[in-house]
Amino acid sequence: MARSGYGKRSVPNQGPRTARTFAHLAPREASVAAHIDRLPDGAAMDIKTLAKEIAAYGQQAVASALKAISAAGHLRRVRERLDGDRTQWVQRTYFSRTPRSDAWWGQFLSGDSPAEASAVPPPPVHPPERTAAYTALAGLGRTDPRMTLSATECAALEPLAAEWIARGVPVPHLVQVLTDRLPGTVHAPGAFTRKRLTDKMPPEPEREPVRIRIMECTGCRIPGHPEALPGGLCRTCRRDDGRPSPTVPNGADVRAHVAQLRALARSGTGASS
DSSP: OEEEEEEEEEOSSOOOOOTTTTTTSOHHHHHHHHHHHHSOTTOOOOHHHHHHHOTTOOHHHHHHHHHHHHHTTSEEEEEEEOTTOSSOEEEEEEEOSSOOOHHHHHHHHTTOOOOOGGGSOOOOOOOOOOOHHHHHHHTHHHHOGGGOOOHHHHHHHHHHHHHHHHTTOOHHHHHHHHHTTOOSOOSOHHHHHHHHHHHTOOOOOOOOOOOOOOOBOTTTOOBOOGGGSGGGOOHHHHHTSSSOOOOOOOHHHHHHHHHHHHHHHHHTHHHHO
């Protein structure tokens, strides 16, 4: 049975760490790979631990990133027997700052000395998935060539555009706002777009207050507003609460009773009683 932990092990003959070391990876994968690269050997490499250490991503994102990092040639997870022990296994994660081919990893894990990694070309670059905000910005140039933005400008402006969409603005309307009534010459489309996104930002939609308590009738549990449940009881339960209902005499009974009192008064019975 293998022990858990996936402790990190660095492979030999790695290239130097530079600002472009993981530039061929998507931003999320590059961020996770850079974090792993800085970890010391023996550090825990399980998904739960990495997700706690990397504030930007949760466990599912880290798991997906590790798969992509592995496919790019930077990482392999293996089970190894402890030295001199035929029954005890441990799980380890071998990491290479320099991307390696499957053949290189095969030789390394079999105990052979593989060729230097410099002969291994880096994996192809796969662009990250584009959000609706990024796609809208990238497509401005198709609506008006003066508003063509670079990939760097789209990435920088993406959070602002995403906020528009989050506030309920449809993508076509966003594009219309950014390309409508342009000046004759747009010298800096990136700066122009940022100003429009900032100055014309729609207000946040009004949100109904979240009710954290709803009153119920103490008797039958039917919900209702407090003013509809005086005493905590609905109308039906107030009638059926066991207390006697007051009786109101009708008009005929009142007249009969008055006539009886008058007759007693005339006979003098009422005075003597």
